[in-house]
Amino acid sequence: MISLDRFDLRILHALQRDARLTLGLLSETVSLSPSQCSRRIARLEQEGVIEGYSLRLNPEALGLAVTAFIFVSVDKRRMRSPREAVAALVARDEVIECHAVTGNHDFILKVVVESLGALSSFLAxxxxPMEGIQDIATQVAMETLKTNGPLKVEAGY
Incomplete structure (x- = not known):
């Protein structure tokens, strides 16, 4: 684990909430000079604490009204690598997250599509058709209450 001080944590806290903060506003927020903030951000990026910056879109505004979670179990005896089996799925735009998990299933996919019909087509x-699939279970989100929440970084603040 990388050593982070209270100023690093303040910077991460502020940038998670608004990655478009100017150095001037960020420096006011965390009580450091803009040049100190810039150096710290560069170090946090270089050390891999900050992985990148992205744009969040509203799925419904784009006509993507259905969020579903697809639980996949694979027959490990029938395939060389379960991760290779889901690689084709992970590459699809409909799949916005994929996690290898413990429990009754091996993977959970988070999928966002236009409609239930589109979800059915995606599944079919x-x-x-994926080789080595043992079980598929799908749950559709009725409502999204929180997404892309910031990670807890206030410790030591």
Whole structure:
């Protein structure tokens, strides 16, 4: 684990909430000079604490009304590498997250699509035909209450 001081944590806290903060506003928020903030941000990026910056889009504004979680179990005896099996799924734009998990299933995919019909087509065309699939279970989110929340970084603040 990388050693972070209270100023690093303040910077991470502020940038998670608004990555577009100017150095001037960030420096006021964390009580450091803009040049100190800039150096710290560069170090946090270089050390891999800050992985990158992204743009969050509103799925419904783009006509993507259905969020589903697809639980996939694979028959490990019938395939060389379970991760290779889901690699084709992970490459698809509909899949916005994929996690290897413990429990009754091996992977959980978070999928965002236009409609239930599109979800059905995705399952039929992309998931079901995969070789080595043992079980597929799907749950559709009725409502999204929180997404892309900031990570807890206030410790030592």
């Amino acid at each position: 065309a992309a998931v079901s």
